[in-house]
Amino acid sequence: MTIKKITALVLIITCFACNDYVDILPEGQENSETFFNSSTDYEDALVGVYDLLSTTYLNNILGEIASDNSKCGGGDATDVLDWQQIDDMTHNADNGALRSLFQFMYAGISRANYIVEFQNKIDFEGKEQLLAENLFLRSYYYFELVKFFGDVPLYTEGRITLEQSQSIGRTPKSEVYAQLETDLLSVIDDLPWQQNQNGRVTKGAALSLLGKIYLYQDKFDLAATTLEQVIVSEQYQLVEDFGTIFLNSNENNIESVFEVQYFGGEGASFDCFQCVEGNIAVGFMGPRFTGGDFSPFTSGFSFNPPTGELYNSFADNDERRDATILNMDQFVAENPGVTFNLGNVNDYTGYYNKKYIPYAEANSQDVNLTHSNNYRAIRYSDVLLMAAEAYNRSGLNDSKARTYLNRVRVRAGLDEVQSSGANLTEDIFAERRLELAGEGHRFFDQVRTGRTSTIENFSDYNVLFPIPRIEIELAGNNWEQNEGY
Numbered sequence: 001m002t003i004k005k006i007t008a009l010v011l012i013i014t015c016f017a018c019n020d021y022v023d024i025l026p027e028g029q030e031n032s033e034t035f036f037n038s039s040t041d042y043e044d045a046l047v048g049v050y051d052l053l054s055t056t057y058l059n060n061i062l063g064e065i066a067s068d069n070s071k072c073g074g075g076d077a078t079d080v081l082d083w084q085q086i087d088d089m090t091h092n093a094d095n096g097a098l099r100s101l102f103q104f105m106y107a108g109i110s111r112a113n114y115i116v117e118f119q120n121k122i123d124f125e126g127k128e129q130l131l132a133e134n135l136f137l138r139s140y141y142y143f144e145l146v147k148f149f150g151d152v153p154l155y156t157e158g159r160i161t162l163e164q165s166q167s168i169g170r171t172p173k174s175e176v177y178a179q180l181e182t183d184l185l186s187v188i189d190d191l192p193w194q195q196n197q198n199g200r201v202t203k204g205a206a207l208s209l210l211g212k213i214y215l216y217q218d219k220f221d222l223a224a225t226t227l228e229q230v231i232v233s234e235q236y237q238l239v240e241d242f243g244t245i246f247l248n249s250n251e252n253n254i255e256s257v258f259e260v261q262y263f264g265g266e267g268a269s270f271d272c273f274q275c276v277e278g279n280i281a282v283g284f285m286g287p288r289f290t291g292g293d294f295s296p297f298t299s300g301f302s303f304n305p306p307t308g309e310l311y312n313s314f315a316d317n318d319e320r321r322d323a324t325i326l327n328m329d330q331f332v333a334e335n336p337g338v339t340f341n342l343g344n345v346n347d348y349t350g351y352y353n354k355k356y357i358p359y360a361e362a363n364s365q366d367v368n369l370t371h372s373n374n375y376r377a378i379r380y381s382d383v384l385l386m387a388a389e390a391y392n393r394s395g396l397n398d399s400k401a402r403t404y405l406n407r408v409r410v411r412a413g414l415d416e417v418q419s420s421g422a423n424l425t426e427d428i429f430a431e432r433r434l435e436l437a438g439e440g441h442r443f444f445d446q447v448r449t450g451r452t453s454t455i456e457n458f459s460d461y462n463v464l465f466p467i468p469r470i471e472i473e474l475a476g477n478n479w480e481q482n483e484g485y
Contacts, residue, residue: 035118036118036121036122037121037122038122038124039124039125039126039127042115042124042127042130043130045111045114045115046115046130046133046134048111048114049108049111049112049115049134049137049138050137050199052104052105052107052108052111052141052274053108053137053140053260053261053377054260054262054274054276054277054279055100055101055104055105055107055108055273055274056104056144056260056375056377057279057280057281057282057375058097058100058101058104058273058280058281059101059144059148059440060281060356060375060439060440061083061281061284061285061303061304061440062083062086062097062101062148062440062443063440063441063442063443063444064304064353064438064439064440064442064443065083065086065087065303065304066086066087066089066443066455067442067443067446067455068307068309068310068442068446068454068455068456069306069307069310069433069437069438069442070304070305070306070307070310070349070353070438071087071304071305071307071344071347071349072084072086072087072088072303072304072344072347073302073303073304073305073343073344073347073348074301074302074303074343074344074347075288075301075302075343075344076343076344077344077346077347079301079303079343079344080097080303082095082096082097082098083097083303086098086465087347088456088457089455089456089457089458089459089462090457091465091466092466092485093466093467093468093469093472093481093485094468094469094470095465095466095468098148098465098466098468099468099470099471100273100274101144101148102145102148102149102467102468102471103471104274105141105142105144105145106141106145106160107274108137108138108141109138109141109142109155109160110155110159110160112134112135112137112138112141113138113155113156113157113158113159113160114158114159115130115131115134116131116134116135116138116156116157116158117157117158117159119131128190129190129191129192131187131190132186132187132188132190132191132201132206133187133191133200133201135183135184135186135187136183136184136187136191136201136205136206136209137201138183139180139183139184139209139213140209142154142176142179142180143180143209143212143213145176146173146176146177147216147444148464148465149464149465149466149467149482150173150464150482151170151171151172151173151176152170152171152173152176153165153168153169153170153171153475153479154168154171154175154176154179155168156179162474165474165475165476165478166475166476166478167478168478169478169479170467170479170480174217177213177216177217180210180213181210181213181214184206184209184210184213185210187206188203188206188207188210191203191205191206193233193235194235198251198252198259198261199252199259199260199261201258202235202257202258203233204230204233204235204236204257204258205257205258205378207226207227207229207230208227208230208257208258208378208382208383208386209258209378210226211223211226211227211230211383211386211387211390212378212386214226214390215386215389215390215448216444216448218393220389220390220391220393220394220396221390221394221396223386223387223389223390223394224387224390224391224394224396224397227383227386227387227390228387230257230380230383230387231383231384231387231404236254236255236256236257236380236383237254237255237380238255238380238381238384238407238408238411239253239254239255239411240411242319242320242323242411242412243319243322243323245323245355245376245379246323246354246355246356246373246376248359248361248372248373248374251374252374254380255376255379255380255381256376256378256379256380257377257378257379257380257382257383258377258378259374259375259376259377259378260374260375260377261374262277262278262279262371262372262373262374262375263277263278263370263372264278264361264370264371264372265277265370265372269369270369273369276369276370277370278369278370278371278372279356279371279372279373279374279375280368280369281304281356281375282300282356282357282358282371282373283300283301283358283368283369283370283371284300284301284303284304284368285300285301285302285303285304285352285353285356285357285358286298286299286300286301286302286352286357286358287299287300287302287326287328287340287352288300288301288302288340288341288342288343289338289339289340290339290340290341291337291338291339292335292336292337292338292339293335293337293338294331294335294338294340295360296359296360297357297358297359297360298358298359298360298361299358300357300358300368301343301368302341302342302343302344302348302352304353304438305347305348305349305350305351305352305353306324306325306349306351306352306353306437306438307349307351308349308350308351310325310351310433310437311325311327311349311351313430313433313434314434315414317413317414318412318413318414318434319411319412319413320412320434320435320437322354323354323355324353324354324355324434324437324438325351325352325353325354325437325438326351326352326353326354326357327350327351328340328350328351328352329350353438354438355437355438355439356373356375356438358371358373359371359373376439379436379439381408381411381435381436382435382436382441384404384405384407384408385404385405385408385428385431385432385435385436387400387401387404388400388401388402388404388405388428389401389425389428389429389432391404392421392424392425392428393425398420398421398424401424401428402416402417402418402419402420402424405417405424405427405428405431408431408435409431412434412435429445429449429451432445433445443455447463459484460484461482461483461484461485462484464482464483465482466481466482466485467479467481467482467485469481
């Protein structure tokens with residue numbers, strides 16, 4: 001089984017050409033009820049569940065644009081208007097990006113539920129681990145939905161049908177979280193610490209996601225004990241040189257707990273973003289180079305430019321700053337002859353996201369859609385900072401919280417902190433921003449910790465995004481809209 005390549009089987013599982021996220025069986029594919037007859041069939045179906053991870057490029061971009069870390073950018077103020085609206089906090093229930101995200105995540109859930117629906121049909125060697133990976137992936141997709149939308153319909157038994165969508169209401173997020181906790185706790189023992197294939201779910205990934213779900217609910221004691229299991233396992237380490245973490249040549253490194261695999265050798269089109277195998281976010285976030293020698297990079301669409309305030313939040317001796325953010329003035333000064341287009345002048349900051357910048361590499365069909373930069377979904381430094389927060393905010397152990405925080409700071413070339421209590425809490429929050437800048441976590445960290453005052457045009461109801469209007473209508477107007485939309 002290969003994680004980067006989807007098989008034709010997925011056509012049996014979910015139809016993306018349909019107008020909603022429910023399962024519609026394509027004409028001539030009446031054999032979906034009798035599909036699972038071998039271990040290979042289950043493995044191929046699991047490829048389809050993994051494949052929807054590629055669509056989380058959108059979650060990454062929106063998690064930054066909605067925060068105080070970056071502006072929307074692009075070509076002008078109307079370029080990808082859905083993203084511009086989220087940056088300006090003027091988005092509504094008709095926002096196309098939010099609908100795509102909603103559809104993509106539920107498509108992944110429906111594919112996972114297809115396996116759940118037929119999980120007892122046959123037995124084979126390795127079945128427990130395969131089912132465990134599947135439930136992790138379903139939990140990952142549901143967690144993304146809850147982060148964006150709050151209460152969401154919870155489907156657990158099988159593929160999502162039109163009848164189900166019109167009969168099941170939005171499930172309180174506390175109940176969704178409870179289901180995710182149950183699912184992840186049930187799979188941990190069936191997952192190995194190491195996989196023989198990059199991108200496959202591990203025990204460390206399951207424990208880390210569970211710990212994060214606890215943290216998002218302020219269940220700090222549980223978060224601390226869960227994340228501690230990842231730390232004491234000694235399966236992961238901080239990469240010594242921060243500047244190498246996000247290089248394409250250093251994917252799936254010792255710091256990677258869960259990493260979304262992308263493939264730069266097969267393209268799609270702007271008509272079918274969900275069909276792409278490459279990391280779309282990367283091409284969208286690069287500078288608009290127009291001339292000169294700008295290697296090792298290639299040109300992009302100038303979206304998601306970090307703000308000057310974020311750049312200046314790094315200390316001058318913080319080794320993460322220049323590995324996280326490309327300073328365009330500095331780059332041009334070091335590379336005379338390089339020219340570029342500012343794009344959206346209202347959002348031009350002079351900076352670009354260097355963690356996910358497009359490199360000149362082999363691409364197919366469209367250089368902006370097929371970059372192979374993997375998305376580091378969960379890094380060990382994130383685990384350390386989550387554990388530090390959990391130990392500190394629970395009052396369990398400030399000493400251990402400082403130790404974990406300082407591991408991250410020392411790697412960045414910074415002095416250790418000696419704070420405790422509320423001051424230590426603030427130090428941890430500040431470190432999360434700097435360590436994880438550009439990785440799509442900032443907005444949700446701001447919301448869950450109540451630190452949204454620095455988000456321009458933010459209103460209280462913006463803690464959640466609106467449920468797409470057309471999805472409410474397709475569900476028979478059975479779902480209430482989030483307050484304020």
